Amino acid sequence: MSTLNQLLAPGAVNLRGNAATWEEAIRLAGELLEQADATTSEYTEAMVASVVENGPYIVVAPGFAFAHARPSQAVHRTQISWVRLETPVEFGHKTNDPVTLVVALAATDSSTHLEAMKELASLLGNPHVRTQLDAVSTEDELREVLARGGVGTPAAAEQSATTQANSGHAYAADSVESKGKIYTVCGNGLGTSLFLKNTVDQVLDAWGWSKYLTVEATDTISAKGRAKEADFLLTSGEIAATLGDVGVPVHVVEDFTSLSEVDHALRELYDV
Incomplete structure (x- = not known):
């Protein structure tokens, strides 16, 4: 199993998310972490506050936002959630808006998730894989793409x-x-x-x-x-x-x- 699949909490996937604002988009991803008992609601609000404070720096690639906050007592274990939005949302990024995919990370420390981040960056940097991620319709299909992708050669x-x-x-x-x-x-x-x-x-x-x-x-x-x-x-x-x-x-x-x-x-x- 890929490291990404290991960190993706069972059930923490919403491929038909509805959000009118970037705050709602982050909260959708945060609520999935809460439902998986990976975090509390305080962590979700910390992810929103991070963007309020620093701007839309989490929109790191076209159409993709990586929501996260610092490790805290609000994080029970390192997990990620996955939200694909039905309607794209503006985060305020001058080149990478609008966002259709939001992945949220809750980390207990600064190192446990490193390998998963390498995998995710490689997947999103590959246009062929990104197209597959935008087309999956179930959590099982998503996990299959994540398992096949891994850390490979650049596109x-x-x-x-x-x-x-x-x-x-x-x-x-x-x-x-x-x-x-x-x-x-x-x-x-x-x-x-x-x-x-x-x-x-x-x-x-x-x-x-x-x-x-x-x-x-x-x-x-x-x-x-x-x-x-x-x-x-x-x-x-x-x-x-x-x-x-x-x-x-x-x-x-x-x-x-x-x-x-x-x-x-x-x-x-x-x-x-």
């Missing part, structure tokens, strides 16, 4: 964008020595930043640069204090505005699951 269309990067590297005259670290940043450091970290890791693997660079997912508070330890920060537009000037470049990524967008960002930042 062919995007993989081709990463295979040329290691063919040679001419540094600009004003280049400085790398610190060997990249931070991906989100509000809580355990959800959307992991999506972005996974995509960055895939690009660096394709380049053959993984042995030279460490990619670390972190939260806004930690990023502000430790930014100068990294070459640069990758994050959403909303989190970038929260971070402000941290002494190193902060680059905005719109689609956290897009290998081609991250590939382009790294080429620009590393002058490849």
